[in-house]
Amino acid sequence: MATATLPPRSAVPAAASTRRGGAAQHLMAAGRPLGRLLLTTATVLFLASVITFGLGALSKSNPAATVLGETATDKDIATMNHQFGLDEPLVPRYFHWLTGALHGDLGTSWFTTVPVSDSIKQALPVDLSIALLALVLAILLGTGAGVAAALRAGGFVDRAVTVVCSLVATLPPFVIGIGLIVILAVKARLLPAGGYVALDVDPVQWLRFSILPALALSIEVAANIARQLRTSLVASLRENYAIGAEMRGFSRRRVLFGHVLRNAVSPTLAVIGMALPLIIGGAVMTEKLFNLPGIAQLALQSATRGDVPVVLGTLLVTAVIVLIGSLVVNALQVLLNPAARRAGTLGGAR
Amino acid sequence: MNTLRNLLRIPVARVALAILFVVALVAVLGGQLAPFDPLKQYPQTLSAPSGDHWLGTDYVGRDVLSRLMAGTRLSVIGALEAVAVGLVLGVPTGLASVWMGRLGEWVSLRVTDTLMMLPFTVFAIAVAGTLGNGLHQAMIAVGVLTSPGFFRITRAVALGLRTTHYVEAAELMGASRWWTLRHHIWSKVLPNVAVAAAHAMGSALLVVASLAFLGLGIIPPTPTWGGMLSADLGFLEQQPWAPLFPGVLLVLTVGSLNILADCIREAASGEARRRRGGVLRRAAGRRDLSPIGVPLVPVDPEAAVPTDEEEPRRVVAA
Numbered sequence: 001m002a003t004a005t006l007p008p009r010s011a012v013p014a015a016a017s018t019r020r021g022g023a024a025q026h027l028m029a030a031g032r033p034l035g036r037l038l039l040t041t042a043t044v045l046f047l048a049s050v051i052t053f054g055l056g057a058l059s060k061s062n063p064a065a066t067v068l069g070e071t072a073t074d075k076d077i078a079t080m081n082h083q084f085g086l087d088e089p090l091v092p093r094y095f096h097w098l099t100g101a102l103h104g105d106l107g108t109s110w111f112t113t114v115p116v117s118d119s120i121k122q123a124l125p126v127d128l129s130i131a132l133l134a135l136v137l138a139i140l141l142g143t144g145a146g147v148a149a150a151l152r153a154g155g156f157v158d159r160a161v162t163v164v165c166s167l168v169a170t171l172p173p174f175v176i177g178i179g180l181i182v183i184l185a186v187k188a189r190l191l192p193a194g195g196y197v198a199l200d201v202d203p204v205q206w207l208r209f210s211i212l213p214a215l216a217l218s219i220e221v222a223a224n225i226a227r228q229l230r231t232s233l234v235a236s237l238r239e240n241y242a243i244g245a246e247m248r249g250f251s252r253r254r255v256l257f258g259h260v261l262r263n264a265v266s267p268t269l270a271v272i273g274m275a276l277p278l279i280i281g282g283a284v285m286t287e288k289l290f291n292l293p294g295i296a297q298l299a300l301q302s303a304t305r306g307d308v309p310v311v312l313g314t315l316l317v318t319a320v321i322v323l324i325g326s327l328v329v330n331a332l333q334v335l336l337n338p339a340a341r342r343a344g345t346l347g348g349a350r
Numbered sequence: 351m352n353t354l355r356n357l358l359r360i361p362v363a364r365v366a367l368a369i370l371f372v373v374a375l376v377a378v379l380g381g382q383l384a385p386f387d388p389l390k391q392y393p394q395t396l397s398a399p400s401g402d403h404w405l406g407t408d409y410v411g412r413d414v415l416s417r418l419m420a421g422t423r424l425s426v427i428g429a430l431e432a433v434a435v436g437l438v439l440g441v442p443t444g445l446a447s448v449w450m451g452r453l454g455e456w457v458s459l460r461v462t463d464t465l466m467m468l469p470f471t472v473f474a475i476a477v478a479g480t481l482g483n484g485l486h487q488a489m490i491a492v493g494v495l496t497s498p499g500f501f502r503i504t505r506a507v508a509l510g511l512r513t514t515h516y517v518e519a520a521e522l523m524g525a526s527r528w529w530t531l532r533h534h535i536w537s538k539v540l541p542n543v544a545v546a547a548a549h550a551m552g553s554a555l556l557v558v559a560s561l562a563f564l565g566l567g568i569i570p571p572t573p574t575w576g577g578m579l580s581a582d583l584g585f586l587e588q589q590p591w592a593p594l595f596p597g598v599l600l601v602l603t604v605g606s607l608n609i610l611a612d613c614i615r616e617a618a619s620g621e622a623r624r625r626r627g628g629v630l631r632r633a634a635g636r637r638d639l640s641p642i643g644v645p646l647v648p649v650d651p652e653a654a655v656p657t658d659e660e661e662p663r664r665v666v667a668a
Binding site: 040043044047048051052055056058059166170171172174175178181182186187277278280281284285288289296299300302303304306307308311312314315318319322323326 | 460467475479480481556559580
């Protein structure tokens, strides 16, 4: 169609074809890097499952010894080992476990014989809802602080943001959490210091209980986002295209929000991607700190009892969550980055 | 040697080293220096700082200062152990990966990806649950997860150097791989590894504290920084200031390590930069992981780590 309306352009077919592309071609071009991303993710997932299973295989604890105690006969032990499939050789056992895990079956607890996936399903929403809230808070706080600092670089706000961010980065997250409890729960009595109500039971109470843990989780990530965003924004505002836009009479705000901020999205996404293990790992600490019935409490209790299937299940599930999160972030980066798309097309053409 | 002299010329570095020296001294002598027995219970519980007990007493009447001093040893030993494991696993593999061929490179990069993705605390809990709940198991687990940092920095330096003219010239003149490694590559790798190790030591201290806080690896009456924080948490109503003491000690040590790392970087690159934010900025630990003293060749996009202070990528106009 483009060639029909613009006959002179057809003389330069290469140029015309790149013009015509649009969104569909961009997606096609992004296909190659996305495919590589999927391959990498699948490999990492496989390796994570091997590491997880390996931990279980290296473990000396077995259900018979931990559950039956000293008085167990050899026959009892053999029945129990057979019941949990521990008499199989390692490799078939691994594939058994893996196919089960892919179908959502992570085995049963040695102690309670409750399916591991049921216990995890119960605990997971606590962590996921709080981690998501923390991510939203971190993005809001971090973007706000970063943009405010970059808007007037070198000004009072900028210096305040830099100092606060540096200070926060030295503090371990659970110290921040304790500080928040002391200030907001013990001194000001604004929020409860611990406990939990599920989101689907009472959303308002859920927010009251989860805002403090989410805040404790988000502050470090918010500081990272703010620092990254400020650096890239200040640097981009000095680039020719930003100065040019300003000379053409656009207001500073318009240059910042319309032009510069877009380019800062990609490095900020990288920071968020690297923050995912931080948030999930940090959720463990906040659970203990705020007494939440989450997946880490489950893992901790099972670990102290030597309940291997539950421990392995929690490790695998957390790994998968982090992996999915980073896959999304990486895919967004590929889709948003024109350089990556162009590299894809060039690589294909050569 | 030159790097060391440059390092001592930076005033902040001297302060950081002094703080770390004191911490190391307390870690070695802790028990002997402490004014009281860290496990002995005195009649006055939860008392405020006084002439007798400089930092007060805890919920069963143990002297907080003595417990802090005695707890330093386990915290520092644990962190050292983790960093040592990380170094042993990360540095040789990082060097080797440059000569391993495409398949070896791909596999080693995927393994590092996997290890970087596992959250420290959950992995440490899993190790405690399967291999036994002890400080050594937990620290080896943390060390394994620290190794990708060392792997990546070593690999980035070796990769950058391998294509420099003098290394290629040496190879053409028949130098063995081992010779090149020792004469040309090792001296450039060392400061980078030192920076990474100082950073890793800081984060390992935090992880040890976190694990002790969760009650992993250390049996309760034995004092550690994290364990003290966790115990103080139950008595916030009576002593809201109590977590401050172990907290400040932890932050001071970790901050000094980060400052040291930043100063080594500055000393090794031979440039004294003046940056805004000064001490605080250094203490925050820049996540600038670009190697020092290496011509960076973008051979390997996967080895490139997104950095904190990175310049926004310039899009070349087509």
